Amino acid sequence: MTTVLRRVAPQLLTLVAVIMLVSIYFPSFWQIVYVNERLVGIPIDVIKRGAPVALLAIGMTLVIATRGIDLSVGAVMAICGASAAWSIDQGFGLWAALGIALVAGLICGLWNGLLVAVFDIQPIVATLILMVAGRGIAQLITGGTILTFDNDAFSYLGSGTLLGVPVPAVIWVLTGIGFGLLVRRTALGLLVESIGVNLRASTLTGINSRVLLIAVYMGSGFCAALAGIIATADIRGADANNAGLWLELDAILAVVIGGNSLLGGRFSILASILGAMIIQTINTGILLAGFPSEFNLVIKAVLVIIILVLQSPRVLPQLAYLWRGRRDRSQRPKQSQTSQQNAGTETKT
Amino acid sequence: MLLSTRDLTKTFPGTRALDAVSFDLKAGEVHALLGENGAGKSTLIKCLTGAYRRDSGDILFEGQPIFPQSTLEAQAIGIGTVYQEVNLLPNLTVAENLTLGHQPRRLGMIRSRAMNAQADEMLSGYGIDIDVRRTLDQYSVAVQQIVAIARAVHLSGRVLILDEPTASLDAREVQMLFDVVRDLRARGLGIIFISHFLDQVFEISDRLTILRNGRHIATCPAAEVDRMQLITLMLGHELQQETATRARPVADGKDAIRFSGVGRRGRIAPFDLTVHKGEVIGMAGLLGSGRTESAEVLFGAAPSDSGTVEDSDGPVDLRNPRAAIAAGFAFAPEDRKTDGIIAELSVRENIILALQARRGWSRPIPQAEQIRMADDYIARLDIRTPDAEKPVGLLSGGNQQKVILARWLATNPRFLILDEPTRGIDVGAHAEILRLIEDVVAQGMSILVISSELDELVAVSHRVIVVRDRQHVSQLTGEDVTTDTIVRAIAAPDLTPEATT
Numbered sequence: 038m039t040t041v042l043r044r045v046a047p048q049l050l051t052l053v054a055v056i057m058l059v060s061i062y063f064p065s066f067w068q069i070v071y072v073n074e075r076l077v078g079i080p081i082d083v084i085k086r087g088a089p090v091a092l093l094a095i096g097m098t099l100v101i102a103t104r105g106i107d108l109s110v111g112a113v114m115a116i117c118g119a120s121a122a123w124s125i126d127q128g129f130g131l132w133a134a135l136g137i138a139l140v141a142g143l144i145c146g147l148w149n150g151l152l153v154a155v156f157d158i159q160p161i162v163a164t165l166i167l168m169v170a171g172r173g174i175a176q177l178i179t180g181g182t183i184l185t186f187d188n189d190a191f192s193y194l195g196s197g198t199l200l201g202v203p204v205p206a207v208i209w210v211l212t213g214i215g216f217g218l219l220v221r222r223t224a225l226g227l228l229v230e231s232i233g234v235n236l237r238a239s240t241l242t243g244i245n246s247r248v249l250l251i252a253v254y255m256g257s258g259f260c261a262a263l264a265g266i267i268a269t270a271d272i273r274g275a276d277a278n279n280a281g282l283w284l285e286l287d288a289i290l291a292v293v294i295g296g297n298s299l300l301g302g303r304f305s306i307l308a309s310i311l312g313a314m315i316i317q318t319i320n321t322g323i324l325l326a327g328f329p330s331e332f333n334l335v336i337k338a339v340l341v342i343i344i345l346v347l348q349s350p351r352v353l354p355q356l357a358y359l360w361r362g363r364r365d366r367s368q369r370p371k372q373s374q375t376s377q378q379n380a381g382t383e384t385k386t
Numbered sequence: 387m388l389l390s391t392r393d394l395t396k397t398f399p400g401t402r403a404l405d406a407v408s409f410d411l412k413a414g415e416v417h418a419l420l421g422e423n424g425a426g427k428s429t430l431i432k433c434l435t436g437a438y439r440r441d442s443g444d445i446l447f448e449g450q451p452i453f454p455q456s457t458l459e460a461q462a463i464g465i466g467t468v469y470q471e472v473n474l475l476p477n478l479t480v481a482e483n484l485t486l487g488h489q490p491r492r493l494g495m496i497r498s499r500a501m502n503a504q505a506d507e508m509l510s511g512y513g514i515d516i517d518v519r520r521t522l523d524q525y526s527v528a529v530q531q532i533v534a535i536a537r538a539v540h541l542s543g544r545v546l547i548l549d550e551p552t553a554s555l556d557a558r559e560v561q562m563l564f565d566v567v568r569d570l571r572a573r574g575l576g577i578i579f580i581s582h583f584l585d586q587v588f589e590i591s592d593r594l595t596i597l598r599n600g601r602h603i604a605t606c607p608a609a610e611v612d613r614m615q616l617i618t619l620m621l622g623h624e625l626q627q628e629t630a631t632r633a634r635p636v637a638d639g640k641d642a643i644r645f646s647g648v649g650r651r652g653r654i655a656p657f658d659l660t661v662h663k664g665e666v667i668g669m670a671g672l673l674g675s676g677r678t679e680s681a682e683v684l685f686g687a688a689p690s691d692s693g694t695v696e697d698s699d700g701p702v703d704l705r706n707p708r709a710a711i712a713a714g715f716a717f718a719p720e721d722r723k724t725d726g727i728i729a730e731l732s733v734r735e736n737i738i739l740a741l742q743a744r745r746g747w748s749r750p751i752p753q754a755e756q757i758r759m760a761d762d763y764i765a766r767l768d769i770r771t772p773d774a775e776k777p778v779g780l781l782s783g784g785n786q787q788k789v790i791l792a793r794w795l796a797t798n799p800r801f802l803i804l805d806e807p808t809r810g811i812d813v814g815a816h817a818e819i820l821r822l823i824e825d826v827v828a829q830g831m832s833i834l835v836i837s838s839e840l841d842e843l844v845a846v847s848h849r850v851i852v853v854r855d856r857q858h859v860s861q862l863t864g865e866d867v868t869t870d871t872i873v874r875a876i877a878a879p880d881l882t883p884e885a886t887t
Binding site for chain 1: 685687706707708711712717719724725726727728729730731735739740742743744745746747748749750751793
């Protein structure tokens with residue numbers, strides 16, 4: 038537990054800092070009220086609106102841990118959302134719609150996984166194919182229109198509440214816990230990290246890296262399907278052009294803010310989810326602060342740069358050095374130099 | 387003195403890598419730096435080249451204290467380094483590699499012709515005649531090594547540090563490199579030479595400095611010590627004379643694994659091999675002769691496209707490494723860094739990895755069991771690491787090799803393939819690994835050892851297979867297993883060296 042806490046400490050601190058920043062502009066941040074059997078307040082809004090990116094970040098973490106990347110998740114959201122809306126439209130009912138959407142996500146993941154693991158295409162190129170083609174496929178499913186539907190059971194997944202908590206938030210929390218247990222209670226996490234660090238050596242050690250890679254991309258497709266279902270259910274319609282648009286980049290950003298290296302290896306799903314929440318808090322905060330909307334993207338970019346620079350393995354040790362230096366500059370100059378080196382190696386992992 | 391250190395000290399968390407080391411390099415000498423893995427050679431070099439910052443002590447260049455903060459600064463001062471893995475860009479031309487960063491330009495554009503001429507001039511006097519317009523990767527490692535030296539000498543010009551430059555060269559290439567080194571010595575450069583090959587150290591060095599556990603042990607002229615004294619100084623205790631184990635009779639062949647006609651087109655011609663229980667088979671041959679290719683066929687890493695494999699229970703499936711491991715095979719590859727260790731993962735995780743892979747993802751080895759296994763192997767193989775949670779990439783080469791051996795021993799294999807198990811490893815770990823081979827063989831494991839060090843092969847093998855030109859050409863058994871006969875078999879049939887190149 039303490040090791041997990043130490044791993045996600047930078048993300049927790051960043052989240053607290055961002056929340057404090059937003060609170061300055063909007064002091065009633067923490068006001069949460071219970072009306073009409075649902076909790077209402079800014080934090081509730083954050084965990085609800087952050088659901089798609091949080092879900093995508095879960096799958097993306099595993100893909101990035103294998104030294105890959107999945108650019109197609111936004112398009113897969115659109116495909117799965119369109120599949121679900123189509124199924125509802127055809128009168129198949131809730132469960133069939135969910136099943137079809139999830140299977141569509143898994144098939145998309147399988148496609149990506151095959152290209153990467155069997156045909157040995159670089160992940161960024163392999164998933165770019167579906168990123169571009171995916172929206173076309175989604176448009177074919179919706180027939181080129183925004184496919185709206187009226188099904189209360191299905192829209193509950195996007196806008197309903199469970200014990201006052203928005204259902205999308207419940208879904209990403211459960212998915213996060215599910216994936217967390219899956220990778221850490223079994224050996225999957227270790228094997229994924231191993232192929233991410235050294236694919237060739239891992240294969241020679243007897244790890245079934247091909248199957249594992251495909252499974253990881255399918256996991257990402259599964260998460261994208263859940264995100265697509267939520268996005269579609271929320272607006273009661275499938276918009277092939279805009280569902281999940283650019284969200285793959287937010288998901289990658291969440292993973293990076295979560296301190297996971299794009300070079301693969303060690304990963305933390307919890308840290309990525311915290312990264313997603315940081316991004317959503319910034320998004321929500323900017324809207325609340327009442328800046329003209331044209332400033333939003335620029336302000337977001339500035340905040341993200343600050344966060345990444347502070348987390349950089351080059352900057353963090355220097356700050357730690359300055360801080361320690363102030364404390365015991367006179368007694369142990371040598372000591373702080375070694376711990377500086379130490380901090381450098383630690384942040385890398 | 388050209389370059390000296392005074393009381394150089396460097397500590398890392400948990401270890402004192404350098405402890406008040408004083409060292410001198412004269413102009414016009416080759417000075418060998420010797421020591422076991424982890425003795426502090428690399429740390430000393432990295433302090434000299436600015437890759438590490440020292441904790442205390444002085445570095446003097448021609449009497450003046452220097453404080454290099456990066457390899458670039460060290461180069462500007464006059465200290466150039468060439469590493470075992472050539473640090474050049476294989477996809478650029480030789481000329482581009484030589485002149486990178488200071489190409490002749492006109493209006494910001496590179497003048498190719500002038501650049502090539504400059505490159506030709508830089509290489510003149512190195513005794514190699516190559517086309518500088520071709521990309522570097524078209525040349526052998528030895529030529530690349532010399533190009534790297536030419537670049538380092540051109541940029542620095544006073545001190546040249548050679549870190550394991552001969553590790554991947556064959557005997558002829560080593561001579562080529564040594565000619566260059568002698569020439570540079572005559573030109574007045576100070577050369578620091580690091581190698582695990584003691585024969586080469588004696589051949590090329592004027593003086594030796596021995597480090598042990600981060601301390602300076604001795605400095606003396608190379609002519610005044612012999613091999614035995616040197617090893618004693620490096621280890622700090624007497625090395626036991628290696629005993630011949632060959633006399634042991636091989637079992638009746640009941641549990642033998644029989645490979646017949648296995649091979650892979652373009653890599654190794656089909657061959658037969660019978661592996662008996664508790665037998666050590668040596669494999670000798672020049673680099674590129676098909677030794678590693680044979681191992682990869684036997685392990686399914688590059689699966690055989692012909693022949694059959696059988697044991698007492700019937701056919702053995704060697705489609706891929708996974709299948710081979712399931713059949714009780716294990717393979718410690720030649721290139722530890724790219725094919726062996728998972729550098730970022732801990733020693734513990736590296737040790738349990740093969741066993742975990744065999745159990746499958748759904749049956750994780752319990753944490754307590756992992757820790758017990760890791761501690762057990764760390765103690766048994768004397769793996770020098772502060773603890774089992776240290777990333778294996780931070781250990782020295784010999785200890786990394788022991789971790790890989792531990793990984794395979796944990797799977798309790800019946801047939802263990804070791805490709806160059808002692809390459810780049812100091813004499814201490816070397817002897818320990820040979821002892822380990824004897825131990826596991828005594829317990830009934832069969833081993834295939836591929837090695838360039840014939841002494842080592844002769845010491846451990848019951849029989850030796852000689853590989854030449856991608857074919858298994860002969861097999862030596864019993865009294866025939868001597869370095870002499872192996873060399874003759876490698877060179878045969880016509881005994882002209884050209885035939886084997």
